[in-house]
Amino acid sequence: MKIIGAQLIQNNGNYSYSCNYKLRRNPLFINQNYMGGLSSDVVSFGTRENPAEVIAENRNAGFSKCLSTIKEIKDLPCIYCGEPMMPASMKSRLALSMANARGEELAEKLLENRKYLKGIKRNIAQKIATAAIKYPDENIQEILTRLAPVYKAELEQEQLEVLRNIRKKYSGAFNSDIEKKLFQSILYETTQWINNESDAGVFKRKTFLHELKNILYLPVFRNRSVIKKIISEAEKMPQSFESESAFMVKYYRRSPREIVEQLFYEATSTLEHIKPRTAGGVTAPHNLAVACARCNNLTRNNIPMTKFVDMHPEIVENIKKNLRAILNDAKKPVVDENSCSNPRRKRAVYNKMVNDRAGYKDYVSAIARTFQQESEGKISLKEFIKE
Numbered sequence: 001m002k003i004i005g006a007q008l009i010q011n012n013g014n015y016s017y018s019c020n021y022k023l024r025r026n027p028l029f030i031n032q033n034y035m036g037g038l039s040s041d042v043v044s045f046g047t048r049e050n051p052a053e054v055i056a057e058n059r060n061a062g063f064s065k066c067l068s069t070i071k072e073i074k075d076l077p078c079i080y081c082g083e084p085m086m087p088a089s090m091k092s093r094l095a096l097s098m099a100n101a102r103g104e105e106l107a108e109k110l111l112e113n114r115k116y117l118k119g120i121k122r123n124i125a126q127k128i129a130t131a132a133i134k135y136p137d138e139n140i141q142e143i144l145t146r147l148a149p150v151y152k153a154e155l156e157q158e159q160l161e162v163l164r165n166i167r168k169k170y171s172g173a174f175n176s177d178i179e180k181k182l183f184q185s186i187l188y189e190t191t192q193w194i195n196n197e198s199d200a201g202v203f204k205r206k207t208f209l210h211e212l213k214n215i216l217y218l219p220v221f222r223n224r225s226v227i228k229k230i231i232s233e234a235e236k237m238p239q240s241f242e243s244e245s246a247f248m249v250k251y252y253r254r255s256p257r258e259i260v261e262q263l264f265y266e267a268t269s270t271l272e273h274i275k276p277r278t279a280g281g282v283t284a285p286h287n288l289a290v291a292c293a294r295c296n297n298l299t300r301n302n303i304p305m306t307k308f309v310d311m312h313p314e315i316v317e318n319i320k321k322n323l324r325a326i327l328n329d330a331k332k333p334v335v336d337e338n339s340c341s342n343p344r345r346k347r348a349v350y351n352k353m354v355n356d357r358a359g360y361k362d363y364v365s366a367i368a369r370t371f372q373q374e375s376e377g378k379i380s381l382k383e384f385i386k387e
């Protein structure tokens with residue numbers, strides 16, 4: 001184990017190493033937050049209660065770098081939901097080409113990639129496609145701007161509805177006059193804010209929740225259990241990943257590329273810690289699976305694997321699907337002929353892929369073992385584990 005010139009930092013009870021860019025590129029070291037060059041030497045301190053293991057130098061030998069290639073496999077089934085994922089590089093290429101597309105071309109590109117759209121994003125894409133045919137001179141951002149006013153009105157109604165529910169349920173929950181007064185003024189000012197009648201600018205969910213917590217946790221408010229209930233009610237304010245109107249209003253002023261990237265965000269392949277970092281899991285290949293951004297950020301949410309598999313028994317089959325797809329990918333032709341025009345670059349990509357693929361079996365075996373361990377045997381993956 002070798003750590004060069006790094007600095008131990010503590011952040012909210014988490015310990016990690018920080019180092020400058022040059023050191024990050026050193027293959028003997030990676031920072032907890034740096035996912036670029038996964039190496040065999042990784043240090044992660046986890047939390048104070050749950051100190052992470054320190055990996056021995058050769059634990060990930062043989063497959064230490066193949067994960068970046070696996071993450072680029074097109075349509076790899078997500079380890080949890082089993083749906084096809086879009087590699088990050090493909091997403092940026094798509095965003096680039098769609099940013100300038102208009103009319104039929106834009107509509108076609110959206111519908112062609114329909115399988116990568118999840119939840120509300122599918123409806124939104126359908127609406128954009130319909131509008132693109134109707135207004136063939138407009139790009140995706142101009143179309144969103146055209147559609148935005150209707151959604152703005154809709155979003156305001158959804159937000160006011162959340163406030164009405166809070167008022168209805170909790171107006172009678174306070175005893176002292178000062179509590180009652182403050183509570184009423186929060187409701188009044190938030191209503192003004194949503195209706196754009198205050199100087200606070202556009203209503204923002206995150207800012208609202210932050211400020212609400214600041215006020216409600218003042219010592220004036222004595223009944224903590226009521227406060228908690230009010231906050232969880234307030235968290236029902238629509239969010240852009242689950243409400244069409246919230247998405248439209250949040251993104252119509254962003255660049256065309258960002259809009260496309262956000263549309264396809266959920267299907268993007270990401271690295272997921274099998275043993276969560278909050279439980280001391282390390283950022284090393286044997287603890288990293290490839291999951292879609294939706295499952296990684298929303299579904300799994302640091303739940304321990306033993307519990308998670310009880311909540312989502314379907315993941316057992318999907319894990320097998322993912323691992324099988326990785327092993328099958330190694331049998332496909334190495335470089336896509338159209339992937340690169342520069343012959344030298346192509347040779348480099350070729351060599352990297354050949355090297356990386358040699359590690360696939362070891363990688364699959366290692367994460368199969370981690371899944372078994374972390375689920376306390378509830379997920380059985382014997383067929384993938386090399387002795």
Ligand SMILES: [Zn+2]
Nearest residue numbers: 078081292295
């Ligand atoms: Zn998923």
